[in-house]
Amino acid sequence: MPDSTALNEQQLAEMVARQMYERDNNSHALGIAIDGIAPGYARLSMRVRKEMLNSHGMLHGGMSFTLADTAFAYACNSYNLNAVATGCDIIYPAAGREGDLLTAEAVERHLAGRTGIYDVTVTNQDGEVIALFRGRSRHLPGTVVPNP
Amino acid sequence: MPDSTALNEQQLAEMVARQMYERDNNSHALGIAIDGIAPGYARLSMRVRKEMLNSHGMLHGGMSFTLADTAFAYACNSYNLNAVATGCDIIYPAAGREGDLLTAEAVERHLAGRTGIYDVTVTNQDGEVIALFRGRSRHLPGTVVPNP
Amino acid sequence: MPDSTALNEQQLAEMVARQMYERDNNSHALGIAIDGIAPGYARLSMRVRKEMLNSHGMLHGGMSFTLADTAFAYACNSYNLNAVATGCDIIYPAAGREGDLLTAEAVERHLAGRTGIYDVTVTNQDGEVIALFRGRSRHLPGTVVPNP
Amino acid sequence: MPDSTALNEQQLAEMVARQMYERDNNSHALGIAIDGIAPGYARLSMRVRKEMLNSHGMLHGGMSFTLADTAFAYACNSYNLNAVATGCDIIYPAAGREGDLLTAEAVERHLAGRTGIYDVTVTNQDGEVIALFRGRSRHLPGTVVPNP
Numbered sequence: 001m002p003d004s005t006a007l008n009e010q011q012l013a014e015m016v017a018r019q020m021y022e023r024d025n026n027s028h029a030l031g032i033a034i035d036g037i038a039p040g041y042a043r044l045s046m047r048v049r050k051e052m053l054n055s056h057g058m059l060h061g062g063m064s065f066t067l068a069d070t071a072f073a074y075a076c077n078s079y080n081l082n083a084v085a086t087g088c089d090i091i092y093p094a095a096g097r098e099g100d101l102l103t104a105e106a107v108e109r110h111l112a113g114r115t116g117i118y119d120v121t122v123t124n125q126d127g128e129v130i131a132l133f134r135g136r137s138r139h140l141p142g143t144v145v146p147n148p
Numbered sequence: 149m150p151d152s153t154a155l156n157e158q159q160l161a162e163m164v165a166r167q168m169y170e171r172d173n174n175s176h177a178l179g180i181a182i183d184g185i186a187p188g189y190a191r192l193s194m195r196v197r198k199e200m201l202n203s204h205g206m207l208h209g210g211m212s213f214t215l216a217d218t219a220f221a222y223a224c225n226s227y228n229l230n231a232v233a234t235g236c237d238i239i240y241p242a243a244g245r246e247g248d249l250l251t252a253e254a255v256e257r258h259l260a261g262r263t264g265i266y267d268v269t270v271t272n273q274d275g276e277v278i279a280l281f282r283g284r285s286r287h288l289p290g291t292v293v294p295n296p
Numbered sequence: 297m298p299d300s301t302a303l304n305e306q307q308l309a310e311m312v313a314r315q316m317y318e319r320d321n322n323s324h325a326l327g328i329a330i331d332g333i334a335p336g337y338a339r340l341s342m343r344v345r346k347e348m349l350n351s352h353g354m355l356h357g358g359m360s361f362t363l364a365d366t367a368f369a370y371a372c373n374s375y376n377l378n379a380v381a382t383g384c385d386i387i388y389p390a391a392g393r394e395g396d397l398l399t400a401e402a403v404e405r406h407l408a409g410r411t412g413i414y415d416v417t418v419t420n421q422d423g424e425v426i427a428l429f430r431g432r433s434r435h436l437p438g439t440v441v442p443n444p
Numbered sequence: 445m446p447d448s449t450a451l452n453e454q455q456l457a458e459m460v461a462r463q464m465y466e467r468d469n470n471s472h473a474l475g476i477a478i479d480g481i482a483p484g485y486a487r488l489s490m491r492v493r494k495e496m497l498n499s500h501g502m503l504h505g506g507m508s509f510t511l512a513d514t515a516f517a518y519a520c521n522s523y524n525l526n527a528v529a530t531g532c533d534i535i536y537p538a539a540g541r542e543g544d545l546l547t548a549e550a551v552e553r554h555l556a557g558r559t560g561i562y563d564v565t566v567t568n569q570d571g572e573v574i575a576l577f578r579g580r581s582r583h584l585p586g587t588v589v590p591n592p
Contacts, residue, residue: 062214
């Protein structure tokens, strides 16, 4: 039976992710799946649908941003301390296409006091980088999951 | 009958916006309306719905980004030259709430050669700033509206 | 004799700028001059010297950043509340050249609680935009000028 | 005698760095040293001097930016193709102090066509992160070193 701190942090991260996902209507609507979760880390995936395209017929920047931003949210809330984004930036090295299976991997670059910085890389099924996202988070009072 | 260059640029911007909006399923799905359009300028609005909230019960950052990004797209395509985003950044000074009526105003900060920079301010019905967005665009070959 | 609050705020901003400038070795070394100051606002100028060029013979990005960042610092400290930068971004629409007289104008885009956002535009003597800078500030305890 | 392509790329990166550094008056003035160089990679160091402090007595943001920006420049020019910065952003997780020995490590996050993205991490002698910098580069015609 696991009782080490390391395992408990991982279990907590998983519990937080499950509870966040349950009330995450946005992710359900967009078909976003959680493929991996760890303290300070999240990996999500999303299939590009026709309604996610912009008027140029390419993936809408708001959609790749939303996928990256969601991965960021799961990563920065994984310690069960409420965290919100204070700002983000995104670069689009390549265009996403209809039918692409996108993966967003969020890793923690820095966490000190209430402030965190997370880098998210969005790639397609060929490993091509579709977006590079950097998010800045701030912890607010309260926990995501009560009395875990 | 208008035939000045200034008027024609305005008419062209309006025509481009109308045609973009017709095929812009994303904006229709989110209830985004176009409230003002001019060369290098766009003003859009969106009502915050329950499904746009994140798991903290506040407006999902991806949704305010998408509204700002869409205003940016209408502004930078308003010359009828295909333009795409190369990168963006966003800051969230305050949280959006369910029922808020958000306005996104995109203004051109710089345009030289193929590269443009646009600032978008998202405010709520009380004039409070919800998001400050800056987008960088690049013109691609081709026009939005063929033979205007 | 001025005793309105508005005037006092302006006088305070000027006093803060004077005292900051006195101990601002960096600005003296680079030949940065303060051309205008007001609450939440600063306008600085700098002549591009040979030693400010990079190995391509153009203005070093670090130098235009430093000019913009300094304008930002004077603007966000102008209320006589200690403020530090938490992050910045900069875009270089055009290159600076040796001998250029650069002007950096910092304006306040947003200020709420302890957090401020400032936009700085760096132009050359022909009004050409050399850099667009956005800085985020946070107030710390304490004042710049003691007992003003 | 080395004649593999891999070695030649490394040798070319070293030759470019040496020639850039020779005419890099800015780095000499600030005491910036090149501690490591490879294709798409650079590691530089700088000791924080009294004249690099701002009026709060902490490392001037323009100085940590300049160190990071310089590491970025050496990394993105390492292929001997002229590259310039189009934009950058920087976050300051912690303050730099007088006497700190700072290291800036630039790694390539993405390179496709003429556009590159580089992440630079600036740490002090204790491994504390002073700045996180992301630079965007664009290749221009021409080489850094003629006929290498």
